[in-house]
Amino acid sequence: MRLAILSAKTELHSTQRLLAAAHQRDIDAQVINPLHCSLSLTAEGPVFYYQNQPLAPFAAALPRVGHELTFAGSTVLRQLEAQGTYSPTSAAALLRSRDKLQAMQALIGQVPMPTTAFANTSEAISRMVAEVGGTPLVIKVLEGSQGIGVTLAETPQSARATLEAFMGARVNVLVQEFIREAAGQDLRLLVVGTRVVAAMERRSQSGDFRANLHCGGKALALEPSEEECALAIKAAQILGLGIAGVDLLRSHRGPLLLEVNSSPGLEGIENATGVDVAGAIMDFIVAQCAAHPSRSLF
Known part of the structure; x- marks a missing residue:
């Protein structure tokens, strides 16, 4: 099975983990930088070029692009989809989830959120x-x-x-x-398909209300409640994300959705929990392609 990992930087920890997990499963994975792609729309159908060379269709594609590459990544992903490539995150879902307001408009009334x-x-x-x-x-x-x-x-x-x-x-x-009672803490639940495969609690450093690890927060393994898992899975499904990092806050009125990340980092949550998240992602992609045998021929 051929897999395209859309990433601008092969050396990133998450990209390397996904490559390793793919190779362990005999998946022919290739990192594709969206900035090095070109596309043609012909009477015979969509054509995909990488570094000016045509590429045969992939069975699956996994977008791992940062916010600055959302347009380029979604454009490439849309072309691959037109060729019949499967992705756990569609181009439309990627665009929807990257705009915080658009995502919340899709979720309002369906999951609890801060006003x-x-x-x-x-x-x-x-x-x-x-x-x-x-x-x-x-x-x-x-x-x-x-x-x-x-x-x-x-x-x-x-x-x-x-x-x-x-x-x-x-x-x-x-x-x-x-949400004052959250006290500088939030939860990150990693959703793959219809289950939460790993979860951590993030705590902000002194003097900062943000619990993000990139802002100096600390991470601890977490056993989320059934309500928290159900909320995270529902939010990911509403946004059309087969893989998502869902951030929640614990409040006096129950768990609240903070935001949903379509390309969640793996280093922090794997280190905190010891869970092979990259492997879970690859197993999910393989299972989805197996459900559509024509994809596995690419």
């Missing part, structure tokens, strides 16, 4: 602040990851100043209710 507001004009700032329960509140850039572009506004004045600065720079942000 969220969005606007483009400074005239709406006071109303937005009131709708999320006042300050402190969280401000998030719509397309960001690893805690980058996430700030905590402690006062109405700081909230207005930060929002006006973002709006003035034409950076789209949303405002979100601050």
Whole structure:
């Protein structure tokens, strides 16, 4: 079986783990940098080139692209899909999940989330602040990851100043209710297919409310509740993600969905839990291709 791993950097830990897991299962895996791809749409059908050389169709593709490569990655993935390639994350799902507001619009009313507001004009700032329960509140850039572009506004004045600065720079942000009782902790549940294969609790470092590992947070293995697992799986399925890192907060009103990551990192959660997440991902892809025998011929 031929597998394309869409990644701009072969040396990344997660990419290397996925390659190793693929090779252990005799999968012919190749890292494809979306920036080195070109595409043709002909009367005979879609053609895919890598480094200016035509490539035969792949049985499966696994997108592992950062936010800065969302457009390039989704474009390449869409071309592969047109050739009959399977992906646990479709191009449409990748685009939907990368826009925090679009993802939350798809999830609203179906899973519990912190109250969220969005606007483009400074005239709406006071109303937005009131709708999320006042300050402190969280401000998030719509397309960001690893805690980058996430700030905590402690006062109405700081909230207005930060929002006006973002709006003035034409950076789209949303405002979100601050869950005080979470106390700088969140949960990351790694969903593969219809199950949670690993979970960890992330704790922020002193002086920072963000629990992301890239922001200095610490990770501990976690045994999530049935309610937390059900929420994570449902959120991933609604967004069309066969593989997802789902972040939750524990609140007085139960678990709340924070966000869903379509290309979750593997290093932190594998180190914290000892679970072979890369292997679980490969086993899932193999099983999905086995369910459609024509794919395994590629």
